[in-house]
Amino acid sequence: MEDMNLNAPHSMGTTIIGVTYAGGVILGADSRTSTGMYVANRASDKITQLDDNIYLCRSGSAADTQIISDYVRYFLHQHTIQQGQPATVKVASNLIRLLSYQNKSMLQAGMIVGGWDKHEGGQIYSIPLGGTILKQPFAIGGSGSSYLYGFFDQAWKEEMTKEEAESLVVKAVSLAIARDGASGGVVRTVTINADGVTRKFYPGDSLPLWHDEVVAHNSFLDILAGSSSPEPMST
Amino acid sequence: MQNLMGSPMEMELERTLYPYVTGSSVLAIKYKYGILMAADTGGSYGSTLRFKDIQRIKTIGKHSLLGAGGEISDFQEILKYLDELIVYDNMWDDGNSLGPKELHNYLARVMYDRRNKFNPLWNSLVLAGIKNGEKYLGVVTMLGVHYKDNYVATGFGNYLAVPILRKEWRDDLSIEEAMKILEKCMRILLYRDRSSINKYQIAEITDIEATIFSPYSLKTFWGFSAFKEPAKSAEGSW
Numbered sequence: 001m002e003d004m005n006l007n008a009p010h011s012m013g014t015t016i017i018g019v020t021y022a023g024g025v026i027l028g029a030d031s032r033t034s035t036g037m038y039v040a041n042r043a044s045d046k047i048t049q050l051d052d053n054i055y056l057c058r059s060g061s062a063a064d065t066q067i068i069s070d071y072v073r074y075f076l077h078q079h080t081i082q083q084g085q086p087a088t089v090k091v092a093s094n095l096i097r098l099l100s101y102q103n104k105s106m107l108q109a110g111m112i113v114g115g116w117d118k119h120e121g122g123q124i125y126s127i128p129l130g131g132t133i134l135k136q137p138f139a140i141g142g143s144g145s146s147y148l149y150g151f152f153d154q155a156w157k158e159e160m161t162k163e164e165a166e167s168l169v170v171k172a173v174s175l176a177i178a179r180d181g182a183s184g185g186v187v188r189t190v191t192i193n194a195d196g197v198t199r200k201f202y203p204g205d206s207l208p209l210w211h212d213e214v215v216a217h218n219s220f221l222d223i224l225a226g227s228s229s230p231e232p233m234s235t
Numbered sequence: 236m237q238n239l240m241g242s243p244m245e246m247e248l249e250r251t252l253y254p255y256v257t258g259s260s261v262l263a264i265k266y267k268y269g270i271l272m273a274a275d276t277g278g279s280y281g282s283t284l285r286f287k288d289i290q291r292i293k294t295i296g297k298h299s300l301l302g303a304g305g306e307i308s309d310f311q312e313i314l315k316y317l318d319e320l321i322v323y324d325n326m327w328d329d330g331n332s333l334g335p336k337e338l339h340n341y342l343a344r345v346m347y348d349r350r351n352k353f354n355p356l357w358n359s360l361v362l363a364g365i366k367n368g369e370k371y372l373g374v375v376t377m378l379g380v381h382y383k384d385n386y387v388a389t390g391f392g393n394y395l396a397v398p399i400l401r402k403e404w405r406d407d408l409s410i411e412e413a414m415k416i417l418e419k420c421m422r423i424l425l426y427r428d429r430s431s432i433n434k435y436q437i438a439e440i441t442d443i444e445a446t447i448f449s450p451y452s453l454k455t456f457w458g459f460s461a462f463k464e465p466a467k468s469a470e471g472s473w
Contacts, residue, residue, distance in 0.1 A: 101308050105252055126286075130255035132278070132308040134286060146283070 013182015015144025024193025101131025335364025347379025
């Protein structure tokens, strides 16, 4: 533990997920940003807005994905002015791909684009390292995703309701956080459909407990006393 | 920023990169009336079988099919530029159109040029087509090696499929015979190539049209008695 490598580049170990459902898409992510072994930010927001109706899940180098999303947000803004109508999810995804592919030797960015437009409805595009672009009914990414391939193979269904899809995403990120040291913190979700965009926040204590995890307490003294504790003070 | 020619606009030392999302073997065989091509729909990410519905065979213009193994992002880029080539060709509006031979040559030049700059497109390409009744089947690798033959395979297929194709190919195969030979090879690759998956796309090109069929899977056989009772003939055998 001598060298915690506190000067390592900020990387988002991460678990990111994008899922289509009957009316739109749901994007989900954890909130841990690490610098080597140190957690630089325990409540980061990895789901970034590119346009009113299009969001980006970021994994890999924090710096790389931030600058890519800044550029694409700027390009999309111009594109919207020129077109006179909102940009499509396909265009946003291909702009991300262009930057990713053309700078592949320098970038470490695995991204998932999700959004809703009136032409094609809800869509999810995966853009892993190297700049491949793939349209998928659902996508997972980041180091935590290794633990979710089996889970999604079993749990994924076409045409889920919004509630089913949301609980699937939250369950999945929560499972990944349980096993991936590089993922942690809270679960954030963003739901995008014809009616607009909704952000949700699931703090650690609201998530289900998995194998070998135990109920949280304020203090062992409460357990000894055998009674439930009052609400903690907020500062 | 780069174009297909691989030369960066600024003075920058580009080195050979490594592939991230890769496709496995591509097989192709000439039969009496055309050419059959087959590839699985998998995209590996290192040892993880990450993507399972990638189309690795595409039609190019009216006369050709292009199948690719190797880095998928480079294949997607090649398709974009071939698209542009075909559009420019159509713009001449002179009744002529780029055939498989021209496309094969173009790709060979591009791949070799990128290799010389130490910035390869990390693909093995299979180009199949028919123009004016003449069948054409060729390969281009990431090193710029290119050749044509009556049957080809890339990747693991070079080692496992080509010997079978060599033994069983004939000049006047029916489509059913050709399909059976390809499927025999695909099944062996499924058993023995770790990066293969059991989900394939067959593509067919004849003088009339090119078709890429929907994905399907092959049955596999595990019923050998030696598989069921491995310790029977040699105790503690593995």
